[in-house]
Amino acid sequence: MSIAIIPAAVRRSVTVEASPDKAFEIFTASFGRWWPRSHKIGATPMASAVIEPRVGGRWYEIGEDGAECPWGDVLAWEPPSRLLLAWRIRPDWRFDPDLLTEVEVRFTPDGKGGTRVDLEHRRLENMGDAAEAARTIFESDGGWTMILASFVKATRSER
Numbered sequence: 506m507s508i509a510i511i512p513a514a515v516r517r518s519v520t521v522e523a524s525p526d527k528a529f530e531i532f533t534a535s536f537g538r539w540w541p542r543s544h545k546i547g548a549t550p551m552a553s554a555v556i557e558p559r560v561g562g563r564w565y566e567i568g569e570d571g572a573e574c575p576w577g578d579v580l581a582w583e584p585p586s587r588l589l590l591a592w593r594i595r596p597d598w599r600f601d602p603d604l605l606t607e608v609e610v611r612f613t614p615d616g617k618g619g620t621r622v623d624l625e626h627r628r629l630e631n632m633g634d635a636a637e638a639a640r641t642i643f644e645s646d647g648g649w650t651m652i653l654a655s656f657v658k659a660t661r662s663e664r
Contacts, residue, residue, distance in 0.1 A: 512637050515629075522661070523620055526585040533556045534558070541652060576600065604631060
């Protein structure tokens with residue numbers, strides 16, 4: 506008998522000096538302006554990235570050649586408090602429509618005029634044997650930590 510070890514979710518939190526409405530807007534509508542260009546899976550350099558504002562919407566990158574490269578889809582759209590995205594990118598950085606891991610982002614007032622932004626990337630066990638290696642990447646300084654730092658910087662420039 507073997508016991509499956511389920512990798513823990515990756516959790517990161519930041520606080521931004523913006524209301525939940527503004528933080529949600531920057532995270533979603535301005536997504537293409539703040540998402541790091543280094544974090545892409547397409548064949549060409551990334552020009553932008555998009556989160557379509559509705560349940561069932563897509564999130565994807567747009568290459569400098571205009572090609573769209575899907576990342577997943579929107580599972581929950583609850584402005585200004587919650588966003589749930591299906592991450593359908595395999596550990597080898599290729600899109601897989603049959604893979605489902607989830608990235609949930611919650612926006613909570615901090616009581617001081619700002620917003621606490623909590624991100625959780627879960628269901629990593631769906632990546633199979635590569636789940637723990639993927640978790641290590643997502644948890645690294647160059648993973649969700651770097652991505653959220655870019656978001657924090659964007660909230661400062663859009664004040």
